[in-house]
Amino acid sequence: MIGIVILNYRNWEDTLRCIRSIAQNPPTEPYNIILVDNASPNEPEYDLEEMIQQYRVTYIANKENRGYNGGNNIGIHAALEKECDAILISNNDVCFRLGSIQKLWEYTKKHPEVGIVGPKILDAEGKVQKSNLCRKTGMKEKYLVRTRLNAIFRKAYRTYFGLDRNYDTIFDVHAVLGCCFLMTAECAKKVTPLDEHPFLYEEELILGICMERAGYRTVYDPEAVIEHLHGGSTKHVKAFAFAHNVRSEIYYCRKYLNASKAQIYPLYWYRVGLYLIRCLKYQDFREQWKWFRKMTREELL
Numbered sequence: 001m002i003g004i005v006i007l008n009y010r011n012w013e014d015t016l017r018c019i020r021s022i023a024q025n026p027p028t029e030p031y032n033i034i035l036v037d038n039a040s041p042n043e044p045e046y047d048l049e050e051m052i053q054q055y056r057v058t059y060i061a062n063k064e065n066r067g068y069n070g071g072n073n074i075g076i077h078a079a080l081e082k083e084c085d086a087i088l089i090s091n092n093d094v095c096f097r098l099g100s101i102q103k104l105w106e107y108t109k110k111h112p113e114v115g116i117v118g119p120k121i122l123d124a125e126g127k128v129q130k131s132n133l134c135r136k137t138g139m140k141e142k143y144l145v146r147t148r149l150n151a152i153f154r155k156a157y158r159t160y161f162g163l164d165r166n167y168d169t170i171f172d173v174h175a176v177l178g179c180c181f182l183m184t185a186e187c188a189k190k191v192t193p194l195d196e197h198p199f200l201y202e203e204e205l206i207l208g209i210c211m212e213r214a215g216y217r218t219v220y221d222p223e224a225v226i227e228h229l230h231g232g233s234t235k236h237v238k239a240f241a242f243a244h245n246v247r248s249e250i251y252y253c254r255k256y257l258n259a260s261k262a263q264i265y266p267l268y269w270y271r272v273g274l275y276l277i278r279c280l281k282y283q284d285f286r287e288q289w290k291w292f293r294k295m296t297r298e299e300l301l
Contacts, residue, residue: 123229130161
């Protein structure tokens with residue numbers, strides 16, 4: 001059985017659309033949808049209980065928002081308790097096409113050394129999202145690829161995200177995008193629970209390192225196709241999301257790259273500059289400036 005973990009926060013309509021796409025394009029393998037709500041402050045406009053019964057959803061309501069990794073850990077644990085053979089992690093703003101889930105599952109069955117496989121991802125306009133992480137993110141990549149310096153170091157940028165590769169072919173990657181991927185149960189037992197210190201962001205980078213340590217391959221398979229419609233779970237909390245992005249980046253550099261403060265500080269002040277630029281335009285950034293500084297500086301200490 002495949003356990004399909006969907007994490008919801010606020011955007012109930014996206015969640016319903018995602019679940020419907022699974023029901024309309026189900027895998028031939030038995031499956032169970034595990035919906036984890038991360039303490040949404042709002043209720044859906046539709047009848048939630050009716051939806052749960054109609055699609056045979058296992059529903060888990062968290063009492064607090066535990067972030068991306070924390071919320072998914074709840075769903076992964078439930079899937080393992082149900083003795084699922086594989087676990088599909090999906091954002092709620094994803095729509096599945098015919099055969100996509102089954103193809104991901106079949107690839108792992110044929111290649112037991114593969115622990116995670118990710119699909120081809122199309123945006124709302126039908127364009128391929130070329131954003132797989134094709135190598136580990138070290139401090140070099142943090143500066144040359146994940147800042148505006150990528151306009152100068154274009155080759156490093158292209159090879160990092162695999163823009164030099166054919167996205168219609170299967171290839172190994174360091175990490176696939178976190179919006180949707182399938183993980184075997186045996187792999188999940190070795191690389192989960194996911195590190196819950198990052199509330200948002202850096203999850204893919206950390207999981208890539210955990211996969212390397214566990215000795216599993218991570219593969220991109222374009223035979224499975226999904227649509228990523230980029231919902232709005234964080235659109236109402238942009239300053240909050242930005243702050244956690246910076247906090248998670250500091251944590252990743254310190255814990256997983258063993259970077260010194262001297263290596264991190266220039267990157268940190270670059271992010272502070274980006275935050276201040278946003279303060280000129282957005283009120284929520286101005287209102288949360290002190291909180292942003294306090295939280296990120298505490299992570300540096």
